Amino acid sequence: MSIRTRVIAAVMVVLVVVLLVLSLSVQSVFATQSERNVDALLSGRAQLARQLARSGVRPQQIVNRVGVDGVLASLQLRDGTVIGSPLPVGGGVQTVTTRLNGPTRVDGAELTLSVNSSLATGALQSLRRILLVGGLVALALSAALVALAVRLALRPLDAMAALAQGIAGGARGRRLSPTRTHTEIGRTAQAFDEMLDELEGAEAQSRTAETDALRAEERVRAFVADAAHELRTPLTGVRAAAETLLEHGGTLDVGDREHLEVLLIAEAQRAGRLVDDLVALARLDTSPALDLAPVEVARLVDDEVVRARLLSPTATITAAGAAPVVSGDLTSLRGALRNLMDNARRAAGPRGTVTVTSAVHGDLAVVHVRDDGPGVPAADRERIFDRLVRLDPARSADSGGIGLGLAIARGIARAHGGDLVCVPVEPTGGGADFCLTLPLRVTTDPAGQPAEPRPSPGRPGTGETADQEA
Incomplete structure (x- = not known):
């Protein structure tokens, strides 16, 4: 199997895996979020019903208030009277039952709330079909584009193979002489020419480059590990506060909500400071240019x-x-x-x-x-x-x-x-x-020669001269 075929196959396998993981993740997130939304809706309506019962609202009004926007409510009083809509039965129905307490007939009544989740199930099925069709189309287009790109990218390798065969056959003095040395293959061709010019020097340069690459890799690994370790704590705080506000923001009182918002901002600022410091360290590692x-x-x-x-x-x-x-x-x-x-x-x-x-x-x-x-x-x-x-x-x-x-x-x-x-x-x-x-700053004397460094005069009022120690 040629390298061209192996590269195309490897890229397509990666694309298939990525699309599969992405599709499964989207479906899982969609299903989980839909279920959370239904649970939050029923919990909120149940809490509203309990508040209305404690306030002395009549049973029919309680059913009317909570039984809206797709939520069916059925209230059974202590004497057996049932108020509200009949509850659906079968699959795809999610229910919540709660007992009410209050000063009127509603005291001790049992409230059942239900929602038909078939709409969410249908939406999930539609999403799956869209992801399947879109993934197949994306794979087909990607296969064509990858094949074309690999063919163009590997064309210089054919020229390198022909040159190597010619040199092996005795045709000395020939070189690739690449015109675009900023690309990976161009740099490879240039390195190939340099190896032919001076083999020993090229080998020494290869060993040096390998050592530098290993050191750079170690620095990068340490940098990433340090950053991940320190960023985990503020990002965990940001995520926890954000999820709490998202899931329970409507049920929190003003004080708790403000506390979570302050926590979210503080943790985000903390992460920002850490990122700024890490960026500063990274720049120092690359010998930054100084504005002297x-x-x-x-x-x-x-x-x-x-x-x-x-x-x-x-x-x-x-x-x-x-x-x-x-x-x-x-x-x-x-x-x-x-x-x-x-x-x-x-x-x-x-x-x-x-x-x-x-x-x-x-x-x-x-x-x-x-x-x-x-x-x-x-x-x-x-x-x-x-x-x-x-x-x-x-x-x-x-x-x-x-x-x-x-x-x-x-x-x-x-x-x-x-x-x-x-x-x-x-x-x-x-x-x-x-x-x-x-x-110290090096000054220049009138003859143009560097003069001895001289400190500025001592600070006024300190009684110290320039050559005094701290």
Whole structure:
């Protein structure tokens, strides 16, 4: 069997399986939803009847109120009197019976509600016929299109086979020379030519490409596993709240409904924040292009300190130190420092202390973000920069972060040629100290030669110079 036939057969088998699974899923969802709708209708009418009975409504009025829109109602009083429509018998009839309590003749009466579900059954049969006919038509069209596409796509392989046979027969010097190297087969032909030019080099490149592909696959697997693990909780909350509102929204009181709506919005926002952080990590993995410009570290620190004070008004948050200037992407550096500040605020608590100091060490700008929280054990000072790591399992994603902020901050620092580490603190001080290092901006002297990096003057009113340490 040729590869063309095998490809066409494999694609058609996949299409048949997909269409079959889709059809069964649609039928199952339709049938389940129809049954739920009927159950909800009968339950709602039964609840309405009980409310009317407790309100003292007469039996005939109760039957008239609940026996509408395809629902048949039969009310049997305690004296045996039957009020309402005769109930149908046989298959396709769904009934609900409830006992009423009230101050009038309706007290102790038995109400039976029924709905003929044959309409839903007929609709399901029609849906099956439509899915069957549509699936057959789709398969026929797909078979024709797949056969044509495979024939066109595999045409270059025939040329490659002919060239390989010619080279095997001694016709050296011939090449495929593909004109469209951006396609899969074009890239294959180009790789084939390169192999003929230099076999050993091609083999080395193949081994390197295989190693890179395996590493990339491992990173993708880890990324997907982390994302699925953290997204499961907020998405479960969103689904639970949405299903409750959908199925019982008409029977919930205002307070419960508002609570579910707030929960739905909060969980959706939580999932959105997680997705934003995961996207940021993915971009950092691909060596993103940075919009480099002079950035005043002191001003950046001051802006984030002001923001942190607004978010934690009872905490003590201060900034001090030199005012170096680095060359970096302002938005990225602001995000990194913001993650550090948010992490420090959460660790310090509502009445804790957070101190941010900046200094110059050689050709590096150094920013320390320190809090007086519980601190980081020595064994975890490197592990906390892994993705989705929270040292305190008791913290929720809302109160303790989702474990991505430090990983993002380190990625941003390293993308700028710097680093972010958790350094030891004095035994008596407690808390955690995160050290962010960034290369200073390199200036050029009048002769056009790079000059030694120079920090900006110290901050006014601090009494510190540019070369003081934090």
